Amino acid sequence: MQNLDSELAYYVRKLGQKYSTEVSQGKSLPDGAISAFVTAGPFDLSGEEVEWLIRELEQSFTTSQKRGASVTSDFRPWLRERRERGDIDFYYWNRLRRYYLEGNVIPPQVVATLDTVTDEILDFSGDPLDPGTGLRRGMVMGHVQSGKTTNYSALICKAADAGYKTIILLAGITNSLRSQTQERLDETFIGKKSVFHALAQEPLPIQTYSTVKRFPAYGTSRDRDFTRDAAGMFFSLDAHSEPIIFISKKNKAPLTRLRDWLIEQGHGAAIASPLLLIDDEADNASINTAKDPAATTAINGVIREILTLFERRSYVGYTATPFANIFIDPDNEDAMLRDDLFPKHFIKALDPPSNYVGASRVFAADGDLRPTMTIVIRDYGQLLPLRHKSDQPVIALPDSLLTAIRVFVLIRAMRVLRGQGDSHCSMMINVSRFNAIQEKVYGLVYAYLDPLKNAAAVSAGLGPRALADPVIGILKEDFDREFASAGASFTDVLGVLNEAVGSIIPVTVNMKGGVLEYSRNKAKGLHVIAIGGLALSRGLTLEGLSVSYILRNTAASDTLMQMARWFGYRPDYEDLCRVYLPLASLDHYEQINEAIEELRNEVGRMQALGLTPEHFGLKVRQSPTAIRITAANKMRSATQMTVAQDYSTRHLEGYILPNDQKINAANLEEVKGFLRGSGEPSAAFTDDRTVIWRGVAGARVLALLKGFTFSPAHGDLGLISGGSSLFIDYFADRLQDELAEWDVAIPHPKSGTPIADVIVTGQSFPLRQRLGGKVVDGGFRVTGGKNRVADPNDAQIALTEDQLADGRAEKEREGGLRGDKAFCIQRTRPLLLIHIFTTGDGTKDLKLTGPVVSLSFCLPATRREAVARTYQVNAVYRRQVQMEADSEAEDDERMLEEG
Numbered sequence: 001m002q003n004l005d006s007e008l009a010y011y012v013r014k015l016g017q018k019y020s021t022e023v024s025q026g027k028s029l030p031d032g033a034i035s036a037f038v039t040a041g042p043f044d045l046s047g048e049e050v051e052w053l054i055r056e057l058e059q060s061f062t063t064s065q066k067r068g069a070s071v072t073s074d075f076r077p078w079l080r081e082r083r084e085r086g087d088i089d090f091y092y093w094n095r096l097r098r099y100y101l102e103g104n105v106i107p108p109q110v111v112a113t114l115d116t117v118t119d120e121i122l123d124f125s126g127d128p129l130d131p132g133t134g135l136r137r138g139m140v141m142g143h144v145q146s147g148k149t150t151n152y153s154a155l156i157c158k159a160a161d162a163g164y165k166t167i168i169l170l171a172g173i174t175n176s177l178r179s180q181t182q183e184r185l186d187e188t189f190i191g192k193k194s195v196f197h198a199l200a201q202e203p204l205p206i207q208t209y210s211t212v213k214r215f216p217a218y219g220t221s222r223d224r225d226f227t228r229d230a231a232g233m234f235f236s237l238d239a240h241s242e243p244i245i246f247i248s249k250k251n252k253a254p255l256t257r258l259r260d261w262l263i264e265q266g267h268g269a270a271i272a273s274p275l276l277l278i279d280d281e282a283d284n285a286s287i288n289t290a291k292d293p294a295a296t297t298a299i300n301g302v303i304r305e306i307l308t309l310f311e312r313r314s315y316v317g318y319t320a321t322p323f324a325n326i327f328i329d330p331d332n333e334d335a336m337l338r339d340d341l342f343p344k345h346f347i348k349a350l351d352p353p354s355n356y357v358g359a360s361r362v363f364a365a366d367g368d369l370r371p372t373m374t375i376v377i378r379d380y381g382q383l384l385p386l387r388h389k390s391d392q393p394v395i396a397l398p399d400s401l402l403t404a405i406r407v408f409v410l411i412r413a414m415r416v417l418r419g420q421g422d423s424h425c426s427m428m429i430n431v432s433r434f435n436a437i438q439e440k441v442y443g444l445v446y447a448y449l450d451p452l453k454n455a456a457a458v459s460a461g462l463g464p465r466a467l468a469d470p471v472i473g474i475l476k477e478d479f480d481r482e483f484a485s486a487g488a489s490f491t492d493v494l495g496v497l498n499e500a501v502g503s504i505i506p507v508t509v510n511m512k513g514g515v516l517e518y519s520r521n522k523a524k525g526l527h528v529i530a531i532g533g534l535a536l537s538r539g540l541t542l543e544g545l546s547v548s549y550i551l552r553n554t555a556a557s558d559t560l561m562q563m564a565r566w567f568g569y570r571p572d573y574e575d576l577c578r579v580y581l582p583l584a585s586l587d588h589y590e591q592i593n594e595a596i597e598e599l600r601n602e603v604g605r606m607q608a609l610g611l612t613p614e615h616f617g618l619k620v621r622q623s624p625t626a627i628r629i630t631a632a633n634k635m636r637s638a639t640q641m642t643v644a645q646d647y648s649t650r651h652l653e654g655y656i657l658p659n660d661q662k663i664n665a666a667n668l669e670e671v672k673g674f675l676r677g678s679g680e681p682s683a684a685f686t687d688d689r690t691v692i693w694r695g696v697a698g699a700r701v702l703a704l705l706k707g708f709t710f711s712p713a714h715g716d717l718g719l720i721s722g723g724s725s726l727f728i729d730y731f732a733d734r735l736q737d738e739l740a741e742w743d744v745a746i747p748h749p750k751s752g753t754p755i756a757d758v759i760v761t762g763q764s765f766p767l768r769q770r771l772g773g774k775v776v777d778g779g780f781r782v783t784g785g786k787n788r789v790a791d792p793n794d795a796q797i798a799l800t801e802d803q804l805a806d807g808r809a810e811k812e813r814e815g816g817l818r819g820d821k822a823f824c825i826q827r828t829r830p831l832l833l834i835h836i837f838t839t840g841d842g843t844k845d846l847k848l849t850g851p852v853v854s855l856s857f858c859l860p861a862t863r864r865e866a867v868a869r870t871y872q873v874n875a876v877y878r879r880q881v882q883m884e885a886d887s888e889a890e891d892d893e894r895m896l897e898e899g
Helices: 005-018 020-024 033-039 047-062 079-085 091-102 108-125 148-162 175-190 205-209 252-266 298-308 333-338 359-363 399-417 435-458 460-468 470-482 490-502 557-562 583-609 613-621 661-676 698-707 726-733 801-812 875-882 887-896
Strands: 069-072 135-141 166-171 244-248 275-280 313-319 346-349 374-376 425-430 505-509 527-532 545-550 578-581 640-643 651-653 690-697 741-747 768-770 774-776 779-781 831-839 852-858 869-872
Touching: 005 020, 005 033, 005 047, 005 091, 005 108, 033 047, 069 108, 069 583, 079 108, 091 108, 091 148, 091 175, 091 205, 108 135, 108 148, 108 313, 108 346, 135 148, 135 583, 148 166, 148 175, 148 275, 148 313, 166 175, 175 205, 175 244, 244 252, 252 298, 275 298, 346 583, 359 583, 374 583, 399 425, 399 435, 399 470, 399 490, 399 527, 399 545, 399 578, 435 460, 435 470, 435 490, 435 505, 435 527, 460 470, 460 490, 470 490, 578 583, 661 698, 661 852, 690 698, 698 726, 698 741
Parallel strands: 135 313, 135 346, 166 244, 166 275, 275 313, 374 578, 425 527, 425 545, 505 527, 545 578, 741 831, 768 831
Antiparallel strands: 069 346, 640 869, 651 852, 690 741, 774 779, 831 852
C-alpha cells in the first residue's frame, strides 16, 4: 500500500469544511458521507486503499471530546469582546489549528473542543493588556497521559496571540521530561528546533501552515535548561517583538538562575511584560512541603518570587492528581486561599477524548479492559521485594517479568502484522527507585533478550519444526494464553518474529542518563524496553507503550497514579496491552480512581450550583477519601489537626479490627446487647440473605459505635481525642435530624450451615467467610489489601425497589455516582451493617478465633455543613490518616534541591 498520509489529510480537511457545523458540535457525520466522499475523490486508489482510508476517517470523525466543567471566582470575561473588536491576530493558534487538522494529527471534533476549552482557560487567566489584571491563579485537571500537553500548547499559542509576552513552562523534575516537553513545544509553538548557536535554523512541519514567517524567542533549548549565557539572553525582555518562552525543570538551580535574570530585567521595578506561568504536574515539587507552615520549600519559594516580579501574571497549574494543590495548607483555610499557588480564581476539569484509555477502563470494577489488560503478579518477593535498599542483590528476574518481556515481543509481532511495524512500541519496567538496582535489572533484561532473538533468527522460519525450540515453545504457550482471539495465528507471528524482536533494545532512563529518542526514530519507530524509576513516574510519555511491569511501593495515592504511564491513546492495539502489578496495587488503583472521578464529578456539580474554587477546596478537604490521598509532607499537619469531615452518601466500613480475641469477644457482647434492645426484626424486609430491623433509634446506634473497638489505626472510626472520632462527631452533629432513625441489617449467605443464636437470640443463619484477611501493624485487615468488610451489594440492603432502580440509573448516568455512593444517596434513613463472619484458619499471626464481628455504615445525603474541629492525634493516627511520606518522598525532595 502506498503512503496515504497526504490523501488522508486531504479528506480530513474537505470533510471538516463541508460538515463544519457537525464537527464543531461533536456530532456524527451523516451515514455514508465518508464512503461517498472517498469514492468520489480525486485520487486513483485501489480497493484496499479505499477501505483503509474509510476506516481511518471513520475513526477521526467518530472520536469526540466533551468540554468538561469549571468553577470560578472574581471572573470578568474579556476574550470575546477583544475578538469581536478584531484586535487579536491569532497567528500562532491558527497555525497550530491547521497543523492539527490538515496534518491529521488530532481528530476534528477534538480540535473543536480544544479550541473552545482553551478559549475558556485563557478567558479565566485574565486580559494581559488590562493593567487591572494583577495576579490570576488557576488549575486545570486532566487525566494521566490524556493530552494535557496538547491543551497547554494550544493555550500558549492563544496567550501569545492575546498579548502574553513572557511564557514560562515548568516541565517536571527530570532532564528527560524537560527535554521531551521542549521538543513538543518546538513542534507546536516555536516552529523550529530550539538549538542555540545552530548554523542553520531547522523548521518543523507546523511552519508549513504559516501565512508569514514568525517565530517566538526561546530562552531554553532541547539540550539546555536556562543559563545566563544562553543564546538570545544578552538583551532585555523588552527587546523581543515576539513572545519569549522558557521551559525549565522544577529544580532549584535553573529556576534560581531564571529568577535572578528576571530581577535584572525589572531594573528595580515590576516587569511590564505580561507573564503566563504554566506549571505542568503542578502537584509535584511546586507545593510548599516545609514542615514549618510559616516557611517555604526552595522551589515553591522561587516560583512565588518569579510571579511577584511581574505586574500582570497568570499562574495555571496542570495536573491529573490535584489533591496536594487543594491541601496547600489544610490547617488554615484563610492561608489556603491566600497562598500564591492555590487555584483561587478558577478550576477547570478536562474531559478526555472518547478514544482515551484511562483508569476507569483499566481499574474500575466494571472497566472493559480490566479483565484482559491487568495481570496480578505474586512471585517477586524474594527477587525484587517492594521495600529494598540500593545494595539489594538482584541475581535473577521473576518469572512474571520474563513472561512480560516475552509478551512484549509477541505484541511487537502482532503490531507488525497489523501494519504498525514502523510505529513506536515500548515496554516499561518500574521496579525500583534506585539507579543501581535499575542497572542490574537492565543487565538481566539484556541477557534475556539474547535467546529470544536467537530463537527468532534460527528457529522461527522452520515451520512446524520451530516448536522443537524450547524458546519458541514457551512463546507459543504465551500466545495461546494471551492472544488466541486477537486476529492472527501463531504461524503468522512466527513469520514476522525475527523482524519484531530484532529491533528491541533495553534502555535505562533515570537521573544519571538514558534518553528515549523517539523523535530520532520516527521513520522506523523506536522499539524499546525502558527501565527506570522516578524518571518514568511523572510526565514522561512512553510512545506506543504496550507492556508495563510495576513493583513500586509508595505511600501516596497521587504518586501511585502518576506512575501509571500506560494510560493514553492506543489506536488499533489497546486490546494487546498488558499491565503487570501486585494485587495490593490493583486494589489501590481501583480506590484512587474512584476518588479522583468523584472529585471531577464534584466540579460539575459545583459549577451547576455556581460555587467557587474556595468552596471546592473546602469540599475536597472534607472528603474522608481525599485526606488520605496525598503524602503527609504536602499536608504539613503535626500532632494537632483541624478537620471538617463530610461522610454523606458514603459507605464507611470497619475493615481494620484489633488482632485481639478479648477485644473481639467484647465487641460481640456489645453487639448482642444492642440487638437485644432493638426488638423483633422487620418481617417485611428480612429475607433469606438478610436480617433487618427498621426504625432503630440513632442514639442507640451511636452508643454502640462508642462502645465498639476498632483498631487505633482506623483513621475515621478509631478514637482519637476526648473519647471521640471523626465519624462520632459527624454522627452526633446530626443525631436529632437526619441520623435520628436507622435501619440495621445482618447480611449472611443464602446457603450453608445455619448457626443458631450466634449474635441474635432466636435467629439462625449461615456465616460469611473472610478468608483473605491479613495481619498488619495496625491490626487485622478483614479483606487483606482492600479497604472493605462488606460484600459489593451490601449498600443496597433495605432499599425499596424504586430506590434500587434510581441507584442503578444513577450509576449508568453520565457523570453519575459510582459504586456504593449511587445507592447511599437514595437513602432517606441511614443503614448500620453488622458483619459477622469466620476467618481463614491459616491466616498468619491471626489471634482471633470463632465468629468475628465488625460494623459498617451507609449514610444518606446531608443538609448540614461539616463542622471544623481540632483534634490532638497520635503518631499511629497520623500515619493512617495522613499517609506519612516514606523514604521515597524524602529522596525526591533532596533531589529537587540539587542543581
